[in-house]
Amino acid sequence: xxxxxxxxxxxxxxxxxxxxxxxxxxxxxxxxxxxxxxxxxxxxxxxxxxxxxxxxxxxxxxxxxxxxxxxxxxxxxxxxxxxxxxxxxxxxxxxxxxxxxxxxxxxxxxxxxxxxxxxxxxxxxxxxxxxxxxxxxxxxxxxxxxxxxxxxxxxxxxxxxxxxxxxxxxxxxxxxxxxxxxxxxxxxxxxxxxxxxxxxxxxxxxxxxxxxxxxxxxxxxxxxxxxxxxxxxxxxxxxxxxxxxxxxxxxxxxxxxxxxxxxxxxxxxxxxxxxxxxxxxxxxxxxxxxxxxxxxxxxxxxxxxxxxxxxxxxxxxxxxxxxxxxxxxxxxxxxxxxxxxxxxxxxxxxxxxxxxxxxxxxxxxxxxxxxxxxxxxxxxxxxxxxxxxxxxxxxxxxxxxxxxxxxxxxxxxxxxxxxxxxxxxxxxxxxxxxxxxxxxxxxxxxxxxxxxxxxxxxxxxxxxxxxxxxxxxxxxxxxxxxxxxxxxxxxxxxxxxxxxxxxxxxxxxxxxxxxxxxxxxxxxxxxxxxxxxxxxxxxxxxxxxxxxxxxxxxxxxxxxxxxxxxxxxxxxxxxxxxxxxxxxxxxxxxxxxxxxxxxxxxxxxxxxxxxxxxxxxxxxxxxxxxxxxxxxxxxxxxxxxxx
Numbered sequence: 001x002x003x004x005x006x007x008x009x010x011x012x013x014x015x016x017x018x019x020x021x022x023x024x025x026x027x028x029x030x031x032x033x034x035x036x037x038x039x040x041x042x043x044x045x046x047x048x049x050x051x052x053x054x055x056x057x058x059x060x061x062x063x064x065x066x067x068x069x070x071x072x073x074x075x076x077x078x079x080x081x082x083x084x085x086x087x088x089x090x091x092x093x094x095x096x097x098x099x100x101x102x103x104x105x106x107x108x109x110x111x112x113x114x115x116x117x118x119x120x121x122x123x124x125x126x127x128x129x130x131x132x133x134x135x136x137x138x139x140x141x142x143x144x145x146x147x148x149x150x151x152x153x154x155x156x157x158x159x160x161x162x163x164x165x166x167x168x169x170x171x172x173x174x175x176x177x178x179x180x181x182x183x184x185x186x187x188x189x190x191x192x193x194x195x196x197x198x199x200x201x202x203x204x205x206x207x208x209x210x211x212x213x214x215x216x217x218x219x220x221x222x223x224x225x226x227x228x229x230x231x232x233x234x235x236x237x238x239x240x241x242x243x244x245x246x247x248x249x250x251x252x253x254x255x256x257x258x259x260x261x262x263x264x265x266x267x268x269x270x271x272x273x274x275x276x277x278x279x280x281x282x283x284x285x286x287x288x289x290x291x292x293x294x295x296x297x298x299x300x301x302x303x304x305x306x307x308x309x310x311x312x313x314x315x316x317x318x319x320x321x322x323x324x325x326x327x328x329x330x331x332x333x334x335x336x337x338x339x340x341x342x343x344x345x346x347x348x349x350x351x352x353x354x355x356x357x358x359x360x361x362x363x364x365x366x367x368x369x370x371x372x373x374x375x376x377x378x379x380x381x382x383x384x385x386x387x388x389x390x391x392x393x394x395x396x397x398x399x400x401x402x403x404x405x406x407x408x409x410x411x412x413x414x415x416x417x418x419x420x421x422x423x424x425x426x427x428x429x430x431x432x433x434x435x436x437x438x439x440x441x442x443x444x445x446x447x448x449x450x451x452x453x454x455x456x457x458x459x460x461x462x463x464x465x466x467x468x469x470x471x472x473x474x475x476x477x478x479x480x481x482x483x484x485x486x487x488x489x490x491x492x493x494x495x496x497x498x499x500x501x502x503x504x505x506x507x508x509x510x511x512x513x514x515x516x517x518x519x520x521x522x523x524x525x526x527x528x529x530x531x532x533x534x535x536x537x538x539x540x541x542x543x544x545x546x547x548x549x550x551x552x553x554x555x556x557x558x559x560x561x562x563x564x565x566x567x568x569x570x571x572x573x574x575x576x577x578x579x580x581x582x583x584x585x586x587x588x589x590x591x592x593x594x595x596x597x598x599x600x601x602x603x604x605x606x607x608x609x610x611x612x613x614x615x616x617x618x619x620x621x622x623x624x625x626x627x628x629x630x631x632x633x634x635x636x637x638x639x640x641x642x643x
Contacts, residue, residue: 205573269546317515327494
């Protein structure tokens with residue numbers, strides 16, 4: 001039987017209990033560092049140390065928020081706190097609440113390397129983590145055993161803290177100083193919940209302010225803290241920067257009308273459209289695109305795609321998001337992911353929208369979507385239904401040679417061949433969208449091909465090479481089919497992944513992807529230096545094939561010389577605008593980062609440099625205008641344009 005504490009010992013024990021919990025949260029931050037060490041390899045040790053010190057503030061806020069009821073209960077200067085029944089309930093809360101807070105941080109220690117953002121409130125919706133086949137988790141547990149081991153140690157430590165520090169005490173006599181201790185404890189609780197004594201409570205976005213560098217913000221933040229705050233952001237914030245009619249707002253328009261086509265469009269009107277979305281195909285892994293920033297003497301992982309690029313028209317491409325569903329939403333609906341959760345599972349997911357498929361259907365196109373995994377994997381089923389595709393094919397529709405259909409899905413080589421056969425039976429003209437699968441965790445491909453592809457520092461690179469091989473086989477088959485010569489191909493990545501080189505580890509190169517337009521007849525060849533983004537895919541295709549209908553799009557045709565060229569994204573409370581010459585980071589209030597594009601590593605922040613005042617103001621106003629238009633369109637459910 002545990003011995004009850006005296007009054008002094010009681011408060012010392014409570015302080016030790018909370019202090020030990022803080023140490024555990026610092027431990028999970030170390031686990032996060034271990035799981036993403038390549039991202040921070042170029043940072044000086046002082047930056048990492050400072051991130052841990054600053055991170056204490058976010059951990060204290062997390063502890064106070066998740067332990068608010070029990071911290072308050074244990075601070076009461078009354079006999080009630082000594083009752084074992086109530087203490088048992090308080091201990092249960094302490095254990096469960098902190099277990100959940102630790103668990104999401106432990107998971108994020110590796111999950112972050114796939115999304116490049118701290119876990120947010122979207123886990124309460126149809127999160128990718130909750131919708132995939134259980135077998136994938138087995139692979140992850142084995143592959144990332146060190147994260148699992150570290151997590152188990154931290155959880156064990158939590159149990160020790162929960163039961164080792166006994167908070168029952170002799171309260172037969174309540175002294176005046178006990179009220180003083182209670183007051184101090186409650187005041188400390190309030191300060192910690194607010195994250196300090198500053199005017200406004202601490203928010204996840206503040207990690208960008210206190211971190212020693214923008215890249216270190218994710219190390220400073222706490223996943224549980226991030227989830228708590230973003231789960232409350234069910235609605236878009238109010239973007240009331242400018243009054244209606246302000247000239248700055250007039251520069252942003254999402255209404256697109258037919259008849260304003262580029263000169264080259266006459267060659268593609270009425271053509272079939274085949275969009276190939278390549279899972280995790282960062283520009284870094286494509287030899288033809290990684291010439292300027294190459295640091296590592298590695299062999300290209302995409303020899304076929306490299307050869308195709310030489311015969312295609314390519315752009316300076318950027319993803320709008322960091323996960324597959326956001327990439328698909330950007331390309332099919334032309335809606336960028338500027339919320340804390342994916343648009344399709346947000347409070348606005350039921351808004352009326354047009355899509356690449358719905359517009360082309362009006363033009364007489366048959367619309368098909370192909371994915372070798374489960375029908376609603378990554379919420380693809382929800383999105384393609386929203387986009388009004390005529391037919392969606394998944395692993396259960398596959399009828400080709402034996403392949404892996406029990407785990408993650410059908411291997412790319414076999415599924416791509418299945419797609420070619422199905423498309424060959426489809427009425428023309430058609431829109432076909434193929435989303436590749438194999439270059440995704442758990443990174444599996446046929447045993448018979450093991451040893452055929454180059455290996456890099458990451459398993460993903462070997463799978464990139466396998467998907468490139470599968471792509472080559474697909475084109476070899478397609479070339480023999482009647483529809484091939486009459487088809488416009490668009491190849492684009494959904495997002496980047498596993499960056500190896502410094503340029504691709506920052507928020508500029510970290511969004512760099514291929515955007516490739518390929519015409520088998522050779523009428524579309526060249527390279528544009530203009531910035532392109534995923535939300536430009538839909539209007540560009542509709543422009544090229546000569547769609548006869550009005551539509552709504554946050555992007556603009558890449559073949560429209562008058563359209564503004566930029567790429568926008570959102571992560572960890574920061575909006576990033578990329579133009580041909582600058583990278584601008586906006587926190588919703590002001591510009592917190594301004595860099596020249598020639599500063600590839602984003603090392604020189606010009607936000608406070610008076611020489612760049614005009615550029616800063618222009619980029620800030622453009623970002624504000626875009627966000628205001630974006631927020632108004634979504635909140636008012638005004639994303640349909642009548643013919």
